[in-house]
Amino acid sequence: xxxIQSTIEKRLITGKPVGIRVIEGTSxxxxxxxxxxxxxxxxxxxxLDLEGHTVQEVLANLIGTYGDLKKHLYTEEGKLRNxxxxxxxxxxxxxxxQEKTPITEGATVSIVPSIAGG
Amino acid sequence: xxxxxLATINLTPxxxxxxxxxxxxxxVGVDGQKKLKAASVLCVGTGGLGxxxxxxxxxxxxxxxxxxxxxxxxxxxxxxxxxxxxxWVGKPKVQSAAHRIKSINPYIQVDIHxxxxxxxxxxxxxxxxxxxxxxxxxxxxxxLVNDACVLxxxxxxxxxxxxxxxxxxxxxxxDGPCYRCLYPEPPPPGLVPSCAxxxxxxxxxxxxxxxxxxxxxxxxxxxxxTLKGRLMLYDSLKMQFRELKLRRNPECPVCGDHPTVTKLIxxxxxxxxxxxxxxxKAMAIPEITVKxxxxxxxxxxxxxxxxxxxxxxxxxxxPGSVLIPLSEIEDGQGVAKVKELADGKELYVHCxxxxxxxxxxxxxxxxxxxxxxxxGGINAWSEEVDSSVPKY
Numbered sequence: 001x002x003x004i005q006s007t008i009e010k011r012l013i014t015g016k017p018v019g020i021r022v023i024e025g026t027s028x029x030x031x032x033x034x035x036x037x038x039x040x041x042x043x044x045x046x047x048l049d050l051e052g053h054t055v056q057e058v059l060a061n062l063i064g065t066y067g068d069l070k071k072h073l074y075t076e077e078g079k080l081r082n083x084x085x086x087x088x089x090x091x092x093x094x095x096x097x098q099e100k101t102p103i104t105e106g107a108t109v110s111i112v113p114s115i116a117g118g
Numbered sequence: 119x120x121x122x123x124l125a126t127i128n129l130t131p132x133x134x135x136x137x138x139x140x141x142x143x144x145x146v147g148v149d150g151q152k153k154l155k156a157a158s159v160l161c162v163g164t165g166g167l168g169x170x171x172x173x174x175x176x177x178x179x180x181x182x183x184x185x186x187x188x189x190x191x192x193x194x195x196x197x198x199x200x201x202x203x204x205x206w207v208g209k210p211k212v213q214s215a216a217h218r219i220k221s222i223n224p225y226i227q228v229d230i231h232x233x234x235x236x237x238x239x240x241x242x243x244x245x246x247x248x249x250x251x252x253x254x255x256x257x258x259x260x261x262l263v264n265d266a267c268v269l270x271x272x273x274x275x276x277x278x279x280x281x282x283x284x285x286x287x288x289x290x291x292x293d294g295p296c297y298r299c300l301y302p303e304p305p306p307p308g309l310v311p312s313c314a315x316x317x318x319x320x321x322x323x324x325x326x327x328x329x330x331x332x333x334x335x336x337x338x339x340x341x342x343x344t345l346k347g348r349l350m351l352y353d354s355l356k357m358q359f360r361e362l363k364l365r366r367n368p369e370c371p372v373c374g375d376h377p378t379v380t381k382l383i384x385x386x387x388x389x390x391x392x393x394x395x396x397x398x399k400a401m402a403i404p405e406i407t408v409k410x411x412x413x414x415x416x417x418x419x420x421x422x423x424x425x426x427x428x429x430x431x432x433x434x435x436x437p438g439s440v441l442i443p444l445s446e447i448e449d450g451q452g453v454a455k456v457k458e459l460a461d462g463k464e465l466y467v468h469c470x471x472x473x474x475x476x477x478x479x480x481x482x483x484x485x486x487x488x489x490x491x492x493x494g495g496i497n498a499w500s501e502e503v504d505s506s507v508p509k510y
Contacts, residue, residue: 116256
């Protein structure tokens with residue numbers, strides 16, 4: 001119940017949409033940074049605070065909030081796309097435990113897609 | 119060459135005067151300046167990134183600079199491609215860049231490669247340089263530059279930009295990762311807009327290009343800590359730098375322990391741009407020239423939709439056009455609007471240059487709404503019909 005309460009309170013305070021999936025056990029609020037090319041699918045938000053105790057859960061909450069992001073982050077088979085890198089703090093999750101990478105309190109999850117302009 | 123025999127290189131009296139501020143630095147000194155003089159750098163692209171980095175490399179006294187570009191200077195380049203000037207509009211970028219470099223530093227050699235960088239010529243051109251700087255503006259050429267660097271065993275000094283943000287690092291240097299370790303695959307065509315479609319802050323490539331030039335000079339001098347294994351992210355709006363760790367992927371198809379890419383491939387195909395398919399898709403959508411459109415607009419029963427962004431609509435518009443941005447059409451809500459407007463009428467769709475409108479018509483066709491694309495977009499309208507509508 002605490003999770004739901006804090007989420008609703010947060011929404012009332014900030015007016016911003018936040019993840020509403022309820023997660024069993026300890027979960028943390030983490031900051032998720034949305035890169036410029038994907039912001040149009042996230043109501044131009046630069047970052048948002050979401051709950052989760054793994055990368056997978058945080059991203060599920062992200063997609064739960066902004067459904068249009070799903071096809072840009074995941075393949076039809078549900079795999080994270082190869083041109084979208086996800087970092088927990090400064091580490092690529094490919095070198096950690098992929099999407100099962102645990103989240104710690106205060107962590108930043110960055111989505112970093114490839115860009116090519118020059 | 120890197121790590122040359124310094125005894126064989128001499129600085130002239132002019133060099134001592136010109137590079138005085140380098141010579142005073144213990145980290146550069148006479149030996150460092152000789153290393154710069156003996157070095158050769160290939161700049162692939164003389165655009166937003168290539169402009170500032172080539173200017174600084176020339177000023178720093180890099181002995182030989184190669185320039186690869188097949189494009190000509192367009193007026194819309196001048197907002198950021200600072201090596202080129204107004205008088206070079208319509209002329210080859212490599213000629214313009216070489217001319218400017220020579221005026222900064224006539225004592226260095228400039229090699230002009232006025233060709234597209236392709237799988238056929240990349241190794242031949244690249245082999246004669248100590249390091250290669252990626253100042254390109256598209257995914258196929260970026261993968262080509264990377265693979266060529268790995269196959270030739272040369273460092274790849276990388277930078278890329280998007281709107282207000284940039285990335286920079288050094289790939290394939292010493293035992294470090296390559297571009298494919300970071301991004302094994304490119305995004306599908308059309309997902310990430312180009313600078314021409316998405317816009318770019320003119321100063322941004324200056325910042326990233328100068329980071330690339332700095333890394334190149336550090337590699338040549340053998341001083342400091344390079345960006346090897348670190349991806350630098352720059353956000354100009356926040357004025358914030360962040361860095362992420364990069365690691366070599368032992369499974370990497372080109373620089374891994376068991377590489378499967380051992381020669382250059384077809385990078386258009388790798389990036390999902392099979393020529394035939396792209397042409398076929400474009401062929402399926404009928405086109406009209408701006409002159410034909412101008413005649414049509416005088417007749418009743420015609421509707422013209424502009425799929426650019428609202429800020430582009432503010433720059434100029436074709437009289438009578440209705441703005442419904444591509445993003446609205448893609449997310450579905452714009453489709454209903456187009457349907458309503460086009461009901462019982464001839465539908466024409468335009469954008470800036472014709473690319474986004476073709477995409478909008480593909481999306482519309484899937485929803486049963488058919489129309490005609492305006493070839494060359496509002497820029498063609500400006501050139502051929504009404505020059506009071508600004509070209510941008």
